[in-house]
Amino acid sequence: MDERSVDAPTDPEDAFLTLSNDLRLEILLALWEAPGFSLSFAELRKAVDERDSGTFTYHLSELVGHFVGETESGYELQYPGHRVLDAIQSGVFHQQGTVGPVELDGDCLECEASLTFEYDTDYIGRVGCEACDERVLEWPFDPGSVADRTPREVAAAFDRRTRLVWGCALDGVCPFCAGRVEREIAEETTESGLCIGVLEDLDRYDEFFARDHPAVVSLDCRRCSFYSFVPVGVVLLHRPHVTGRLWERGLDVRETPLWELGFLIDADAVSVREAHPLTVAVTAHPPDGDPLTALVDTDLAVTVET
Numbered sequence: 001m002d003e004r005s006v007d008a009p010t011d012p013e014d015a016f017l018t019l020s021n022d023l024r025l026e027i028l029l030a031l032w033e034a035p036g037f038s039l040s041f042a043e044l045r046k047a048v049d050e051r052d053s054g055t056f057t058y059h060l061s062e063l064v065g066h067f068v069g070e071t072e073s074g075y076e077l078q079y080p081g082h083r084v085l086d087a088i089q090s091g092v093f094h095q096q097g098t099v100g101p102v103e104l105d106g107d108c109l110e111c112e113a114s115l116t117f118e119y120d121t122d123y124i125g126r127v128g129c130e131a132c133d134e135r136v137l138e139w140p141f142d143p144g145s146v147a148d149r150t151p152r153e154v155a156a157a158f159d160r161r162t163r164l165v166w167g168c169a170l171d172g173v174c175p176f177c178a179g180r181v182e183r184e185i186a187e188e189t190t191e192s193g194l195c196i197g198v199l200e201d202l203d204r205y206d207e208f209f210a211r212d213h214p215a216v217v218s219l220d221c222r223r224c225s226f227y228s229f230v231p232v233g234v235v236l237l238h239r240p241h242v243t244g245r246l247w248e249r250g251l252d253v254r255e256t257p258l259w260e261l262g263f264l265i266d267a268d269a270v271s272v273r274e275a276h277p278l279t280v281a282v283t284a285h286p287p288d289g290d291p292l293t294a295l296v297d298t299d300l301a302v303t304v305e306t
Ligand SMILES: [Zn+2]
Pocket: 108, 109, 110, 111, 112, 113, 129, 130, 131, 132, 133, 134
C-alpha cells in the first residue's frame, strides 16, 4: 500500500470534518500559493501566521497523510488538497456571478433577432432571444468563469465548458465525480411527458431548455447527483465521420458556438425515425452543400444517411 494513503479518511464525513477549520484551509491555501506547492515547516507556519506552535502542529498533522504530504524538506499539497482548492476556486461555495445580457454573433432561428448570453445568480448560463423569449441553450456554470473575462469571453467559455461536460458524460464518464453515467435516448410519447423515468424526472424535464425536442438523451450518474438531458444532436459533435462531412460542407462544429448549431438546438432538426428499436434522425444544414442526416440508435451509435 502507498504509505501516504494510510491515513486517508475512509468516509466523506471524516474528510469534510478534517477541513472544517480556518487554519487548515489556510495551510492548504499557503501550500497552493507556494512554489512547487511545497514549503518547509517554518515557512508554512510563517505563511499562515500562527503563533501557537502546538495549535499549528496539531492542525497540520490532521491534514498530513491525505491532503498534505510530508517530504524531506517539508510539506506539499497532495492531489486531494488540490481538488479541495479547485472546488473553492470554482466559486460555487462562496460566490455568485452575474453577466449580461450580452449580445452574441448568432441570430435567433425563430425571429432572427440577435441572441444574448446571460449568467445569473442561480448558476445557470443562458443563451436566448430577448425579442421572442426563445430559450436556446441553458446549462449550469461556475462563478469562477466570470473572473478575468469580458462578458463575451464568459459566453465563449460557457460554450467550451458545456461541450466538455456533455462530451464526457455522453461517453459514460461523469465529468464531476468520474463515476459511471448511464445514457438513454428518451422519446416523447405524449403531450405531457417522456416514456422514461419517474415523475420527479419529468418535473425536471419541464425545465429543460430543449423540452420541445421529440427525443433527447438522458444522462444519469450512478455515483453523484449529476442527472440531466442533452439534445440528441450533441452526440454528432463527437463522431468524426459526421463532423468531417460537415466540415467538407462548410460547417466547422468546433469553431461554431453550440447556440449556432441548428442540428443541436432546433427541435425541427430532430425526428423519431423508428420506434422499435428507437432510432432518431438528426438533420444538419451546412452552408456549402446538401443537408446531412444522421441516425442515432439506442447505443448512441451514429450512421450517416445522406
Ligand atoms: Zn427570437
